[in-house]
Amino acid sequence: xxxxxxxxxxxxxxxxxxxxxxxxxxxxxxxxxxxxxxxxxxxxxxxxxxxxxxxxxxxxxxxxxxxxxxxxxxxxxxxxxxxxxxxxxxxxxxxxxxxxxxxxxxxxxxxxxxxxxxxxxxxxxxxxxxxxxxxxxxxxxxxxxxxxxxxxxxxxxxxxxxxxxxxxxxxxxxxxxxxxxxxxxxxxxxxxxxxxxxxxxxxxxxxxxxxxxxxxxxxxxxxxxxxxxxxxxxxxxxxxxxxxxxxxxxxxxxxxxxxxxxxxxxxxxxxxxxxxxxxxxxxxxxxxxxxxxxxxxxxxxxxxxxxxxxxxxxxxxxxxxxxxxxxxxxxxxxxxxxxxxxxxxxxxxxxxxxxxxxxxxxxxxxxxxxxxxxxxxxxxxxxxxxxxxxxxxxxxxxxxxxxxxxxxxxxxxxxxxxxxxxxxxxxxxxxxxxxxxxxxxxxxxxxxxxxxxxxxxxxxxxxxxxxxxxxxxx
Amino acid sequence: xxxxxxxxxxxxxxxxxxxxxxxxxxxxxxxxxxxxxxxxxxxxxxxxxxxxxxxxxxxxxxxxxxxxxxxxxxxxxxxxxxxxxxxxxxxxxxxxxxxxxxxxxxxxxxxxxxxxxxxxxxxxxxxxxxxxxxxxxxxxxxxxxxxxxxxxxxxxxxxxxxxxxxxxxxxxxxxxxxxxxxxxxxxxxxxxxxxxxxxxxxxxxxxxxxxxxx
Numbered sequence: 001x002x003x004x005x006x007x008x009x010x011x012x013x014x015x016x017x018x019x020x021x022x023x024x025x026x027x028x029x030x031x032x033x034x035x036x037x038x039x040x041x042x043x044x045x046x047x048x049x050x051x052x053x054x055x056x057x058x059x060x061x062x063x064x065x066x067x068x069x070x071x072x073x074x075x076x077x078x079x080x081x082x083x084x085x086x087x088x089x090x091x092x093x094x095x096x097x098x099x100x101x102x103x104x105x106x107x108x109x110x111x112x113x114x115x116x117x118x119x120x121x122x123x124x125x126x127x128x129x130x131x132x133x134x135x136x137x138x139x140x141x142x143x144x145x146x147x148x149x150x151x152x153x154x155x156x157x158x159x160x161x162x163x164x165x166x167x168x169x170x171x172x173x174x175x176x177x178x179x180x181x182x183x184x185x186x187x188x189x190x191x192x193x194x195x196x197x198x199x200x201x202x203x204x205x206x207x208x209x210x211x212x213x214x215x216x217x218x219x220x221x222x223x224x225x226x227x228x229x230x231x232x233x234x235x236x237x238x239x240x241x242x243x244x245x246x247x248x249x250x251x252x253x254x255x256x257x258x259x260x261x262x263x264x265x266x267x268x269x270x271x272x273x274x275x276x277x278x279x280x281x282x283x284x285x286x287x288x289x290x291x292x293x294x295x296x297x298x299x300x301x302x303x304x305x306x307x308x309x310x311x312x313x314x315x316x317x318x319x320x321x322x323x324x325x326x327x328x329x330x331x332x333x334x335x336x337x338x339x340x341x342x343x344x345x346x347x348x349x350x351x352x353x354x355x356x357x358x359x360x361x362x363x364x365x366x367x368x369x370x371x372x373x374x375x376x377x378x379x380x381x382x383x384x385x386x387x388x389x390x391x392x393x394x395x396x397x398x399x400x401x402x403x404x405x406x407x408x409x410x411x412x413x414x415x416x417x418x419x420x421x422x423x424x425x426x427x428x429x430x431x432x433x434x435x436x437x438x439x440x441x442x443x444x445x446x447x448x449x450x451x452x453x454x455x456x457x458x459x460x461x462x463x464x465x466x467x468x469x470x471x472x473x474x
Numbered sequence: 475x476x477x478x479x480x481x482x483x484x485x486x487x488x489x490x491x492x493x494x495x496x497x498x499x500x501x502x503x504x505x506x507x508x509x510x511x512x513x514x515x516x517x518x519x520x521x522x523x524x525x526x527x528x529x530x531x532x533x534x535x536x537x538x539x540x541x542x543x544x545x546x547x548x549x550x551x552x553x554x555x556x557x558x559x560x561x562x563x564x565x566x567x568x569x570x571x572x573x574x575x576x577x578x579x580x581x582x583x584x585x586x587x588x589x590x591x592x593x594x595x596x597x598x599x600x601x602x603x604x605x606x607x608x609x610x611x612x613x614x615x616x617x618x619x620x621x622x623x624x625x626x627x628x629x630x631x632x633x634x635x636x637x638x639x640x641x642x643x644x645x646x647x648x649x650x651x652x653x654x655x656x657x658x659x660x661x662x663x664x665x666x667x668x669x670x671x672x673x674x675x676x677x678x679x680x681x682x683x684x685x686x687x688x
Binding site: 054113115116118119122123125126129133138139141142143144145146148149152153156159160163220221224225280283284289 | 607611614620623624627630631634637638649650652653656659660663664667670671674675680683684685686688
């Protein structure tokens with residue numbers, strides 16, 4: 001039974017709203033562990049869903065689910081330490097929302113029905129809104145307002161797109177299930193005009209949630225105002241969930257023979273995002289916002305790769321996997337820095353290498369990984385995308401792509417150096433406890449291991465996911 | 475031929491669209507919203523498919539949620555927070571009304587061009603849907619009052635619902651109900667945020683919400 005994977009965190013989440021602090025924290029980790037176990041069982045058995053019109057196990061969904069599960073488990077361990085150090089009012093609301101958020105994201109990965117997908121993605125917005133407002137400050141209120149309004153309006157566009165895709169089936173087929181698999185199967189019979197219109201609206205809608213420029217404006221605010229464990233979840237897995245909606249719709253487009261149309265738009269939005277990130281990252285003065293812009297960049301890379309097709313899709317999926325692992329590690333480390341220095345501005349930090357050596361190592365290694373250095377996976381992914389783009393003859397686009405990556409690297413490196421080595425006399429407010437450091441190490445280690453050794457079954461899942469939109473290791 | 479009941483009530487919705495462009499009061503916007511919500515939810519009774527018990531119950535639930543609960547929840551948010559009740563336009567009212575006229579004419583023109591066969595009986599269905607959508611977006615962009623923006627979002631949602639029912643997309647009621655619940659929960663959360671904005675800033679002018687930027 002597939003549904004149990006998202007029902008479990010939903011139930012524990014609803015319970016956690018009313019539990020006292022200590023039990024709530026315990027429940028968070030326990031649910032994380034249970035969810036991880038369930039996800040692995042799901043991956044191994046690939047069972048039929050009880051409501052198989054609405055839910056199904058798909059390779060790309062499975063991939064995202066595994067990432068969500070692993071990340072949530074490690075983040076939940078970190079969260080326990082984080083909650084002890086920081087003062088959060090209404091902790092029950094925080095832990096409860098985290099769990100419900102996990103449930104809704106799991107539902108996204110498992111949904112096979114185009115409308116259920118929409119319901120699940122909108123539900124992720126609603127479940128994560130209280131997380132952003134955790135600190136109850138004026139700035140966090142502003143971030144929450146922007147997040148809820150911009151994402152809801154964006155996702156409403158995706159609903160319109162879903163309606164149009166459904167309409168493209170024509171009157172003759174009315175009443176057949178609107179599942180992604182059925183639509184992809186009948187893609188040739190769909191009306192191309194409505195399908196194209198639907199795809200554009202879905203891309204704009206879910207693209208808003210994914211953080212593609214120019215609809216990205218909510219993202220840096222939300223990610224910097226949310227408490228770090230929540231930022232790690234938002235950046236590491238929520239963006240992937242939104243991408244999943246685009247990916248699955250793109251599958252229909254490819255099956256209908258419209259991959260040039262969808263690929264072109266994906267590439268434009270991808271490039272725009274990378275350029276936007278490059279402009280804003282250069283003179284960024286808050287480190288959490290800097291990480292948020294880096295997420296926009298990576299989402300741009302993923303969209304670009306998907307648009308290029310072929311080897312690029314493979315690269316995009318590799319980038320997605322590693323971005324989740326590395327970026328969540330970075331956001332957790334930024335939580336340590338925030339608690340330690342008590343300030344979000346880069347200029348008020350410094351000398352991280354001396355004052356918090358264990359955080360420094362993992363933060364710096366994370367930077368090396370996200371900047372696309374070998375041996376980390378982002379390097380492999382970006383290389384695949386660049387090679388694929390050159391092969392397909394997008395010379396101008398790929399030049400802009402590479403140049404922007406260089407600018408982003410320069411800006412990012414500059415800020416990281418300041419945080420790590422600049423003079424600073426601030427008294428550090430926390431000790432680096434084991435529980436607040438080793439989750440980051442584990443995340444990075446997982447990413448590192450996956451660069452050298454991908455289990456055959458995982459590799460199979462990846463190639464199953466990319467083959468449907470004409471991708472592969474060729 | 476404009477004699478069938480759907481086109482007649484839809485023409486009232488179009489009028490309400492024009493009205494919402496011109497009004498400067500949040501309270502009137504809420505009333506218009508309730509009216510539009512009620513009209514678009516009772517449409518399935520007229521569209522003429524055979525109504526099973528399930529669809530009747532679902533249509534009534536839509537009516538209660540779209541027509542009553544959603545407008546009411548915003549109204550309650552206003553009452554409780556005693557939020558200022560003028561919409562603070564970025565685009566002036568006269569220009570807004572002109573925009574409204576352009577929107578309605580444009581919507582009629584576009585839906586004429588699109589040639590959607592399924593609902594040819596009802597001339598005003600697509601124009602109204604498109605007009606509602608665009609009006610919602612207009613309110614989102616051209617008003618600084620946070621409440622007016624939320625109302626804009628709901629109008630957009632209403633428009634999309636009308637597109638869906640107009641194209642008679644064959645989704646199941648359980649799915650549509652899920653969508654409706656999502657919208658409802660979203661509006662509830664927005665109402666909570668509105669109240670907090672009022673409490674924190676003592677105003678709902680979104681110009682105050684511009685401290686976070688690069």
